[in-house]
Structures are given as structure tokens and as C-alpha cells.
Amino acid sequence: MKTSVSVALLIAACVLTGCSTTSSDEPSAAEREAIRQSQNVFPQNYKADIIAFMRNYLNDPTGVRSAGVSLPQVKNLPTGARYASCLRYDARNSSGRYVGVKTAMAVFISGRLDRFADTPLNRQPVQGAEPRETAQAAEVREACKDAAYAPFPELEKMTR
Secondary structure (H helix, E strand, O other): OHHHHHHHHHHHHHHHHHHHOOOOOOOOHHHHHHHHHHOOOOOOOHHHHHHHHHHHHOOEEEEEEEEEEEOOEEEEEOOEEEEEEEEEEEEEOOOOOEOOOEEEEEEEEOOEEEEEEEOOOOOOOOOOOOOOOOHHHHHHHHHHOOOOEEEOHHHHOOOO
16 A cells, blocks of 8 residues: 555656656747847838738828838847837827827838837826826837938828
8 A cells, every 4th residue: 555655656746847847849048039030031011011000000091191101120129129110190080180290110020010009199197297108109219219211102192
């Protein structure tokens, strides 16, 4: 009986030890960085990707004004170095009114649009409260502070 208890304890210890070890299938830090770098491919169709996204993102994609876009450059973002393109535009809200020029950033992985971040428009702060910038707005502001914008007429000519 003692041997069966010992065998059961030995099996339980092996099972528990097996659960706590790390998998050898996980890539090392160097392998993860190599994968990340291999995904940093210049987005050849960045304008088309941005237009396709904006057509769905905007409440009213028609009549966009003051559109500008920067050439994608590698930016050091909180998620790592990625190709990013900065964007400026003035679009209509759901009631059809222009709301002011917004700055946004399109982030690319493997040459395709992966993430879009924009800045909220300046709203009147609550009385007595300090206006605060969101982390996303700070990321966009920092990444796009020196962006060289070129006209983006394709965005201004969008249809529904």
C-alpha cells in the first residue's frame, strides 16, 4: 500500500512539475525581435489602406477638407519601432457639421494598416478641472510633431 501511495505522489509531482515549466516552443527575446523587425516593411499602398479605413471610420466620408498625409517613416512607438504615417483632416460629424482639423496616425505592420490612432478634438474642460491628454493623443502628438504633410486629395474625393 505504501508503494502505491509513493507512486501516486511521484506521478502527482511529475504532473505538477510539468505544468510549471516553460514551453521550449516559445521564441527567445532575440527571436521575437527578429520577427518584429521582419514585419517592418514599407507600406507600398499606404494611401489606399488609409482611404479604405477612413471610408468606414468616418461618420460621413464625403466632403473631407484640409486632408494631408506624411510619407510613412519608422517611428519609435510604445509598442516598438513601426512604420507610421501621420494624417490631418477635417471631416463632418454625424449631424453634417465640420468639427475641425484632427491629427491621426496610421501604424503599419508587414506593409499593411494595423492600427489607427487619432486625437480627440479640444473640448471645453470641466470647470475647475485640468485638461488632460489621453495616452493615445500623446502618442499621436509625439509621433507627428515633425511630420511633413503632403496634400491628400484622394481622401477629399471619397464617396460613400
